[in-house]
Amino acid sequence: MKTGIKILIFSSALGFLIMAGCKSKDSQPTAKLFIHLHTNIDSNEVEEDSVYPNAMGRNLMFTRAQYYLSNIKLIKTDGSAVPVDGTILVSWGTEDYPISGTIPVGSYKSITFDVGVAAADNHTDVASHTGTDPLAAQTPSMHFSSNSDGYIFLAFEGMVDNSVSGTGTPNTVFSYHIGTDALRKTVSLPDHSAWPFNEVWNAPANGTVYVHMNADYGALVANVDMKTNTSTNTTDNLSLATTIANNIPSMFSYEE
Numbered sequence: 001m002k003t004g005i006k007i008l009i010f011s012s013a014l015g016f017l018i019m020a021g022c023k024s025k026d027s028q029p030t031a032k033l034f035i036h037l038h039t040n041i042d043s044n045e046v047e048e049d050s051v052y053p054n055a056m057g058r059n060l061m062f063t064r065a066q067y068y069l070s071n072i073k074l075i076k077t078d079g080s081a082v083p084v085d086g087t088i089l090v091s092w093g094t095e096d097y098p099i100s101g102t103i104p105v106g107s108y109k110s111i112t113f114d115v116g117v118a119a120a121d122n123h124t125d126v127a128s129h130t131g132t133d134p135l136a137a138q139t140p141s142m143h144f145s146s147n148s149d150g151y152i153f154l155a156f157e158g159m160v161d162n163s164v165s166g167t168g169t170p171n172t173v174f175s176y177h178i179g180t181d182a183l184r185k186t187v188s189l190p191d192h193s194a195w196p197f198n199e200v201w202n203a204p205a206n207g208t209v210y211v212h213m214n215a216d217y218g219a220l221v222a223n224v225d226m227k228t229n230t231s232t233n234t235t236d237n238l239s240l241a242t243t244i245a246n247n248i249p250s251m252f253s254y255e256e
Helices: 002-026 235-251
Strands: 030-041 059-076 081-084 088-091 096-104 106-115 152-160 172-179 185-188 201-203 208-216 252-254
Touching: 030 059, 059 096, 059 208, 081 096, 088 096, 096 106, 152 235, 172 235, 185 235, 201 208, 235 252
Parallel strands: 030 208
Antiparallel strands: 030 096, 059 081, 059 088, 059 106, 059 152, 106 185, 106 201, 152 172, 208 252
């Protein structure tokens, strides 16, 4: 009888420790992540119906600027990477984007992310995503004509002056739709705790970390002759799409 009592007491204590451990793990304090993004061309923040010269001095006007961010990771001050669940669709005109996942309390110094839809989601049926899911059907569309082609990772559209000088009124439509798994690009921003920022992002319990960034479309088309190269839907002009996609990592920077 005594042996049975000892076993019962031991089992109860073990169960309590397991439950306490699970409770402690589940109740670890977390914080939210917000990404704040500006739409720029060079150092100018883009405004509706305004004309801006690109790096080659050719005038252009924006009508659409959108892209997906996925595989977001914050880098802690000890160098470890913390994945953050969630995909966002960035659209010109909106600056604040809450990320659905949470991050552990702590101090962070940099961020990495992919421009594009994660491989596991890229070829899913759009109809399987509903409501406010950024992978649901969009107007205008952020999806190619078939699930095999997947999502449009980045869409940049507008008007450009295709005259000899390029300095007049934009008069020709340009449309760049970048996608396919091969052209998903990873962006790794530098250490925000180092010069010239000298600041870490502290994530308090139940608080929020804000990461402020610029997306420079001038850098996106820095080496593109927009007089003659005005359109790509990726597979129909893969060379141009690849050139633009290779510029994606250089278009992002921290907001000063």
